[in-house]
Amino acid sequence: IQKYTRGCLARRHCREMKAATTIQAYARGYLARQQFTHTRAAVVKLQSCVRMYQARRNYSRVKSSTVMLQAFSRGYIARKRYSQTRAAITTLQAFTRGFLARKLFAKIRSVVIIQALVRGYQARKHYSGIKASTIVLQAYTRGYLAQKRYIRDRTRVVTSQAAVRGYIARKRYSQTRLAAITLQAFAKGYTARKEYRAARASIVIAQSVVRSYLARKRFVAMKKATTSLQAYTRGYLVKNRLKEERKAAIVLQAAARRHLAQKKFKLKKRSAVVIQSHVRGLLTRRDYRRVRCAAIVLQKNYRRQQAVMKYHRTRRATITIQSHTRRLLAQKHTALLRETVRQRQAATLIQARMRAHLARKKFLELRQAAITLQKYTRRYLAVVLYRKRKELREAERHIHSVIVLQSAIRGYLCRMSYSRARRA
Numbered sequence: 001i002q003k004y005t006r007g008c009l010a011r012r013h014c015r016e017m018k019a020a021t022t023i024q025a026y027a028r029g030y031l032a033r034q035q036f037t038h039t040r041a042a043v044v045k046l047q048s049c050v051r052m053y054q055a056r057r058n059y060s061r062v063k064s065s066t067v068m069l070q071a072f073s074r075g076y077i078a079r080k081r082y083s084q085t086r087a088a089i090t091t092l093q094a095f096t097r098g099f100l101a102r103k104l105f106a107k108i109r110s111v112v113i114i115q116a117l118v119r120g121y122q123a124r125k126h127y128s129g130i131k132a133s134t135i136v137l138q139a140y141t142r143g144y145l146a147q148k149r150y151i152r153d154r155t156r157v158v159t160s161q162a163a164v165r166g167y168i169a170r171k172r173y174s175q176t177r178l179a180a181i182t183l184q185a186f187a188k189g190y191t192a193r194k195e196y197r198a199a200r201a202s203i204v205i206a207q208s209v210v211r212s213y214l215a216r217k218r219f220v221a222m223k224k225a226t227t228s229l230q231a232y233t234r235g236y237l238v239k240n241r242l243k244e245e246r247k248a249a250i251v252l253q254a255a256a257r258r259h260l261a262q263k264k265f266k267l268k269k270r271s272a273v274v275i276q277s278h279v280r281g282l283l284t285r286r287d288y289r290r291v292r293c294a295a296i297v298l299q300k301n302y303r304r305q306q307a308v309m310k311y312h313r314t315r316r317a318t319i320t321i322q323s324h325t326r327r328l329l330a331q332k333h334t335a336l337l338r339e340t341v342r343q344r345q346a347a348t349l350i351q352a353r354m355r356a357h358l359a360r361k362k363f364l365e366l367r368q369a370a371i372t373l374q375k376y377t378r379r380y381l382a383v384v385l386y387r388k389r390k391e392l393r394e395a396e397r398h399i400h401s402v403i404v405l406q407s408a409i410r411g412y413l414c415r416m417s418y419s420r421a422r423r424a
Contacts, residue, residue, distance in 0.1 A: 010418045017414045021407050032399055036392065043388065051381060058373065066366045073362060074355060081351050089340070096336070100329065107321060115310060123299055134291050141287070142280055149279065153272040157265065164264060165257055172253045176246065187238050191231050198227060 202220050 006422055010422060013418065013421075014414060017410065021410055025403055025407065028403060032396075036396070040392070047381070047385065054377070058377070062366065062370050062373070066363075069366070070359065070362060073358060077355060077358060078351070081354075085344075092336075096332075100325070104321070104325065115306070119299075119303060119306070122302065126298065130291055130294075134287065138284055138287060141283065145280065145283065146276065149272075149276055153268075153275075157268045157272070160268065161261060161265065165261060168257055168260060169253070172249075172256075176249050176253075183238070183242065187234065191234065195227055195231075198223060 202216070202223065205216060
């Protein structure tokens with residue numbers, strides 16, 4: 001009876017636990033779905049607000065960019081049209097003025113040609129006389145200046161050579177004397193070092209060998225005599241070598257001074273020749289300018305007199321031609337103004353049509369760009385929404401897995417409690 005009763009109670013408890021678990025699962029699923037529904041509604045509302053804000057911002061940017069592009073395009077087209085019209089009018093004016101100027105020049109050209117021939121003949125004749133006298137004067141002047149410059153430059157060159165040779169000789173003597181003093185110092189130092197080494201060796205030998213004192217004394221005396229003899233011998237040889245080196249240095253100094261003097265003389269001579277050429281050219285150009293200015297003054301006075309006479313004769317003819325020309329130009333100018341007004345009206349009509357065409361074209365381009373931008377924006381938002389929905393589905397699967405795991409754990413706990421109750 002107990003076993004049956006315990007079995008009934010256990011089965012009843014299991015059914016109750018299973019029913020409770022089922023109720024919990026349904027309740028949790030309902031709550032999770034309700035929460036997911038609220039969350040999704042909030043997310044959709046937030047997405048709609050964000051999309052609306054982004055769309056408004058993009059529309060404002062596109063609109064401002066479109067207005068700015070339209071303004072710049074219209075200004076550029078207007079400036080370009082104005083520049084083309086102005087260039088066309090300027091070209092037309094230039095051709096008209098050139099035609100009138102060439103026509104007037106053709107009438108006066110014959111008078112100018114005759115004046116030019118007469119003035120050229122008179123100028124060439126006067127120039128030939130001045131040129132002959134100028135050449136003779138230049139020849140005498142250049143000869144005198146060349147002799148004077150040569151004597152002065154020769155004196156300066158001789159003085160400079162003497163000073164330079166003295167300076168070089170003093171410098172060479174100082175270098176040779178310094179070299180001799182250095183060599184003597186090295187020779188004396190070598191002799192002193194050798195004597196010091198000999199004395200040190202004799203002292204060491206005297207300390208180490210006490211028994212041979214007399215022999216060492218004689219050896220030291222002989223060594224000192226030998227050292228003195230060597231010192232005198234070496235001094236004699238050094239003196240002979242110094243004499244030979246001094247003779248060789250004097251020979252080298254003489255050759256070097258001769259070479260430097262020749263080189264300096266050639267340089268001075270070349271500089272003197274260049275200076276003479278420049279001075280002669282300067283004097284010649286100065287004389288030529290003076291003569292040329294005098295010739296120009298004479299030519300100017302003569303041409304002024306001739307020009308005044310020609311001017312009075314030409315002025316009367318020019319006034320008559322100008323009256324006829326101005327009347328003709330006034331008639332042509334009136335016709336040209338009428339044609340210009342018609343061209344301006346036609347250009348204004350063309351500009352209006354062209355601006356409308358460019359505005360339509362720019363609007364279609366901006367519209368296509370806006371559509372493309374919207375397409376890419378919507379695709380990006382759709383991808384973001386898809387990713388969020390995918391994350392929500394994964395969250396639902398995770399919650400379901402957790403609920404299944406909870407139900408399994410609770411069943412295991414129920415079975416464990418049932419087993420304990422049955423054992424009890």
